[in-house]
Amino acid sequence: MTQDPYAALGLTRNATADEIKKAYRKIARANHPDLNPDDPAAEARFKDAGRAHDLLKDPEQRRRFDAGEIDATGAEQAPRGYYRDEARRPENPYSQKRPASGGDPFGQGFDADDFFANFARNRASGHGDNFGHAAPSDRPGQDAQYRLAVPFLDAAIGAKTRITMPDGNALEVSIPEGARDGQTLRLRGKGQPGFGAGPPGDAFIVLDVIPNPDFQREGDDIVVSLPISIDEAILGGKVPVNTITGAVNVTVPAGASSGQVLRLKGRGVKGRSGKGDQRVTLRIVSPPKIDDELKHFMESWREDHAYDPRAKKETS
Template identity: 30%
Template structure:
């Protein structure tokens, strides 16, 4: 691929995504097209094979953050016409292309007399192009084993399940290592062989105009290996979609929105590379009795005025059953009592407390006898000199 061909390629259009696409959108588009256009699935369609090659080349650039950044910056320069005065190499075969040495030196373009050496609005254009074409001449990263992608999913637990912890069976579906060929892509009892044309590198290098360019090997399609007998179950991909059930160990005290990591349970790696990780986000349903504040449990107990005024012993729920809490006479409404070690156990370390708040419950209706008794109490309260609003809002 020549310099001009490289820059004229629209890698975003090849993948069918906008230039603002996220890394995840680019990966998703590539996977969809790769399954559809894979040569093993279209053995007699050469046009599909060329399209597969173009998609692979586009993904090799756009999936690498550094390459994508250089590609975007360089294309912005060319679209703006910034190279019109630089003598950028003409198309191959023209008179200008045959003149002189027939090559092109980016050092001339960005040398001391270049208009881009001063006031470059994008900064370091020479470095960008230098890095761009140096990378193009190196060995293809697609031939190297690549770790599988991480996968995320969600599960929902009750409040008490999250506090206590549990082993949760979780059913997931997605790409997995083919169980027939164990990821090799070859039919069982057969093996891949190193590509004799690229010697396992996955690319072929060629020089043009003093620059080295790496092109994906046509024989092995950039993998570095040739599968003579593809696995019939995965068509040589080494990966297939299937469902599976895995056990998720949810630790005690997990909170809503917390993620549990399962190493090597994500998507399988390429060419024998490690699998990615599986991240399970835990959603916790609220409890009708308990709430949570860090590692402390909170509970509000409704009480009567008489219980607070005279004192009582309350039976209070905990995660392990009922406990007794002594309420001294004259306790104010909304006072909180702390029960040590009755809260949440967090990762087997310190245990939180249970915070019990008492709150007066006012009866919505009173019968005649209760109303008369309450009026008699109000008169006695007034005679004793008790004023509930004494000292409130400046009152004396």
């Protein structure tokens, strides 16, 4: 990941929360691995943008990064002079190696390799803090975060899938019905193992819903466009239309117009107050070829039935 999450999103540090969200979604959609197979550069941009968004979308995390308290990965940054000050502490065994004259503890007599080896050893073992002080050995494991690309229909109707974790183990994830883009799932106890008798951390799965060319989601409603022929628009009839659970027949009323919206109750996605609807926008499509018979018929019909669809209707 680039060291600057703002650069990963193509933004400056004064970007608003809304600008951060829009920039992330634009990059994620354009560089999604499912849409760019065998393109490692696009995958890298997708991952960088995801990590940057995860850091900056949280106001407190963003404040801490801007203040230099954490780095681009969310890891704590040691305050300036931290290691030097710790080395001077009387209870630090390495502080005894400093000159009695009060000179620089990092100068003559200070073994830097020994000092930082001890720092890393204690940090990893869980048997003490960074400088050998006593600390409980039983600690919970760290939480883990993953991103999961989810097909639109799987998010709409629910599904089960598996993701492969960095250690090679597979983790089964249940996608709830009506899942939204950017939604985070929490799997308790599926994070990093704990220290000693400490419990494992949790796994957080951020969902990236892949757009579908046939369906759009607006709230809990599904929106589709339905092409109909001229005769279907004039005469009406039953016409098949796709829904998220399969094709159904919809009744096109006689005299239908392009842009007219039909509503299929309960054919949307599951929300907090039940299922939404599916809105079907009609679009009249002319025949691919206008033959002489149709042309002559329309010319004859227009002579006696001409009308102006652009004329404003009179209000009573």
